[in-house]
Amino acid sequence: MFKIITDSSCDLTKEEINDLDVSYVPFKITIDGKEFIDDYDFNLTDFLTDMENTKNPITTSCPSPFDYMEEIEKNKDRDIYLVTISSKLSGSFNAAQVAAKGAKEKYPDINIGLIDSKSASAGQTRVVLKLLEYLKENNSFEETMDKITKYIDAQITMFVLESMQNLIKNGRIKKSAGLIANVLNIRPIMRSNDGEIELYEMNRGMKKSLDKLMIAIGKLNKNTENGVLSISHVNAKERAESFAQKAKELYNFKDIVVRQTNGLSAGYADVGGIVIAF
Numbered sequence: 344m345f346k347i348i349t350d351s352s353c354d355l356t357k358e359e360i361n362d363l364d365v366s367y368v369p370f371k372i373t374i375d376g377k378e379f380i381d382d383y384d385f386n387l388t389d390f391l392t393d394m395e396n397t398k399n400p401i402t403t404s405c406p407s408p409f410d411y412m413e414e415i416e417k418n419k420d421r422d423i424y425l426v427t428i429s430s431k432l433s434g435s436f437n438a439a440q441v442a443a444k445g446a447k448e449k450y451p452d453i454n455i456g457l458i459d460s461k462s463a464s465a466g467q468t469r470v471v472l473k474l475l476e477y478l479k480e481n482n483s484f485e486e487t488m489d490k491i492t493k494y495i496d497a498q499i500t501m502f503v504l505e506s507m508q509n510l511i512k513n514g515r516i517k518k519s520a521g522l523i524a525n526v527l528n529i530r531p532i533m534r535s536n537d538g539e540i541e542l543y544e545m546n547r548g549m550k551k552s553l554d555k556l557m558i559a560i561g562k563l564n565k566n567t568e569n570g571v572l573s574i575s576h577v578n579a580k581e582r583a584e585s586f587a588q589k590a591k592e593l594y595n596f597k598d599i600v601v602r603q604t605n606g607l608s609a610g611y612a613d614v615g616g617i618v619i620a621f
Contacts, residue, residue, distance in 0.1 A: 345478050346418035347471060350406050350435045351381035352428035352460075354468045354575045354602045363475060366414050368406035370435075370607045375399055381606035390606055391578060391614060401610050405435040411442035415455070419446070422454040422484050424491075426471050428607075429538035430459045454484045458491060461538035464608035465575040466500030466620035472571070498620060499563050500535040501543060503552045505579070505615025532556050553582075553617065557589055564621055572599040575618040577609045583617060596621070 349355075351369045360367060360383070369382040374393045379385060394401060405428075415423055425443060430436035436459050443455045458474070460467040473494050477487045530552040534543040543559065546552040564570065572590055576583035583601045590599055604612060612618060 344421040345424065346414075346421045347424045347426060347474060347478075348411065348414045348418075349426040349467070349471050350428055350433075350439075350607075351385075351605050352433070352435070352463045352467050352607050353426070353471055354464055354604050354608060355471065356602060357383055365471060366418075368410040368414060370406065371404045372606055372610055373402045373404075379606055385606050387578075387603070387606065387609060391609065394610065395614065403433075403607060403610065405433050406438055408438045408441035408445065411439045412445060415442060415446045415453075419450050419453055422456070424456040424458060424474060424478075424487075426458045426460055426467065426474065428463045428467060429461050429535070431461075431538040432463060432540075456484065456488045456491075458488075458495070459538065461495050462498065462500045462535050462620065464500070464502070464604055464612065464618040464620075465573040465602070466498060466535060466618075468575065468602065469498060469571065469573045469620045470495055472573075500618065500620045501556060501559065502533050502612060502616060502618040503530055503549065503556055504533075504613055505530070505549055506613045532559065534559075549615070553586060556617075556619065557586070557593065560590065560594060560619075560621060567594045567596050567621070570596055570621055572596045573620045574599065574601045575604045575608060575612075576601065577604050577612045577614050577616040579615045579617065582615070586617065586619075 348366045351367050369380050372379045375397050379390050425439040427436040427439050440457055443457050460470040474491050477490045528547050530549050531545050532543040532552055533540050544555055546555055574583050574587055587599045587601050
């Protein structure tokens with residue numbers, strides 16, 4: 344028996360969470376003093392409306408060690424796997440680590456796998472789903488941890504944003520640089536690198552960046568036939584589905600799945616943003 348516990352940077356749908364028996368520990372997001380809990384009842388429409396109407400930065404708080412411990416306690420008779428957003432992007436991993444240490448002291452025989460996804464959004468979603476695949480193969484706890492660690496090191500997460508307003512407001516990039524990028528219609532392609540975000544390529548216009556993102560899939564992954572392309576979007580279903588259709592025509596992925604982001608990823612990727620992982 345096993346249990347996967349992940350934070351809400353993962354973009355599994357409510358239906359998937361229930362069907363796969365995955366537990367979420369939510370981030371909390373505050374806009375102008377109004378707190379949104381990024382859980383099963385999160386209202387994305389209200390959140391995006393408030394986010395677009397404010398001139399102030401949004402603030403986020405990651406799950407606490409208590410939040411993780413609460414879920415561990417419910418599942419202490421199973422092997423537990425804690426999957427978090429990249430430790431270089433949030434304190435969620437550290438909170439999970441504290442909870443895991445406390446649980447091991449309290450329940451010495453428990454198996455707890457602490458997994459840094461080195462990603463977020465679509466990338467973290469793929470890690471959770473791949474972990475489920477390995478668990479269904481009836482691998483041992485140690486074999487499962489070894490396999491998922493290797494998978495994470497090989498996985499690539501990339502994204503393109505329609506707007507950089509939230510990154511500017513939240514101080515993720517310098518205001519002057521962000522404003523210049525917006526004026527010049529620059530839509531950079533970003534990618535993950537060992538859990539950190541780095542620039543992959545600069546382009547003018549969303550269409551060109553998405554076209555270049557499509558090309559990047561083939562450049563960075565020469566063997567797509569056994570893989571899955573995960574696409575997350577922020578209120579941009581048509582754009583994401585169009586991207587998925589082109590990817591299906593160009594590459595031979597085993598599966599291509601489109602999902603709406605949950606609250607945390609929506610907060611940073613902003614309306615129109617596209618995140619992919621493969």
